[in-house]
Amino acid sequence: MVLLSLVASHSDVDLETVARLSAGSSQVAAGVLEEGKAVSGAVVLSTCNRLEIYCEAESEAHLERARAEVVAAISGATGLPEPLVSRYFDTKTGADVTRHLFAVGAGLDSAVVGEREIAGQVRRALIQAQDQGTASAALVRLFQAASRTAKDVGARTALGGRGLSIVSVALDLATDLSEDRRWAAKNVVVFGTGAYAGATMALLRERGCANISVYSPSGRAATFTATRGGTPLTGETLGAALAAADVVIGCSGSDSRVGADEVEQLRAGSGKPLIMIDLALTHDFDPAVAGLDGVELITLESVRLAAPEEQAESVRQAEEIVVQAARAFEDQQQERSIDSAIVALRRHTMQVLEKELEKVRNQHGCTGPAQEVEFAMRRMVKQLLHLPTVRARELAAAGRQDDYIAALDALYGIAVEPPAEETASRAQDGCPVPHDASVAESA
Secondary structure, eight states: OEEEEEEEETTTSOHHHHHHHHTTGGGHHHHTTSTTOSEEEEEEEEETTEEEEEEEESSGGGHHHHHHHHHHHHHHHHOOOHHHHHHHOEEEETHHHHHHHHHHHTTTTSSSTTOSHHHHHHHHHHHHHHHHTOOOHHHHHHHHHHHHHHHHHHHHSTHHHHOOOHHHHHHHHHHHHOSSOOGGGOEEEEEOOSHHHHHHHHHHHHTTOOEEEEEOTTSOHHHHHHHHOSEEEOHHHHHHHHHHOSEEEEOOOOSOOBOHHHHHHHTTTTOOOEEEEEOOTTOSBOGGGGGSTTEEEEEHHHHHHHOOOOOHHHHHHHHHHHHHHHHHHHHHHHHHHHHHHHHHHHHHHHHHHHHHHHHHHHHHOSOHHHHHHHHHHHHHHHHHHHHHHHHHHHHHHTTOHHHHHHHHHHHHOOOOOOOOOOOOOOOBTTBOOOGGGGHHHHO
């Protein structure tokens, strides 16, 4: 099996394009796993500034077909032409997939370097894929390892201590734009009830903001505020809350967009300045609000431009952790692939052994001499398997496991199956299995 990822992020694509590509992204993973497809597993990571699809293909020969199927699925979900979709995505394969995801999870590829929110988004992407049944075993291991790496970066570098995030940088910008810098004195309206809105609420509380109202276009504000605090808003009470607000923060990304005309009418005659923070990739607020008198608009692009540069030493340390973790993960994957070959060789050898032992049992029964013969034959098999097993590990460490697998096929006609959890027990005509019976399995 081979991993590949299609990546469209703020580093290479403008955020408006990322938003267009992300439309319907929740259905992409299931769409590429239909019968006859080249993709055997998929996880979609969609955030405010990136869309990344991680896939597993059967072999390197299937990579181009797998990529084409993902592009077709995105095209179908967004209505964008396939050639255009294809052009926007950078494709990574093999070890590059691992290094990229580990760097993303650690916040090294974020608009705000070292941001802490992305690690949670990586975890949630895996959970969603598992709930949908699209995450293969290899992808589960990949994403779990990425989460562990993100924790290591947070614990072992100064990046974790900064607590930076897109929301925190946006709130810093709002503070700088405010006549009164005290958040305790501000009326804030939050659009949205997702994980992003939850993080926003937590940061507002940390800054002393007590007067927070929450609006959900889907009607979940009451449930959201019941556990996080704040005042739930409805369509009827939203207008008055917007008219009295000092700061409005958009985190929902719903189809309901607050228009510039609506804001202008609500704020008519108030003379009160308003800061609008739009953190939704698809925009909760009409960008035209930036042209209204007394209104300041902060966008994701504003955050990207204002994000502080981390100390070079902290970034270097984090990058080193990521590189080491990615290398260790790839080594483990190579070992797993060679384990299948070792198991196949052992199984083949044990089948030959059992046929010969069956002849001994049929001729001599469960007698002492028969068991002595069985002990001797099992010891011999253990010795015969030892060197091929050691050689397999050496070739895997050198990245040559395919040579070993090809040799098994050429010499013995052994087909190597993907790794699988196996439990088996043998009953041998009522004869007790000698203690040495496990030696082949542990060779």
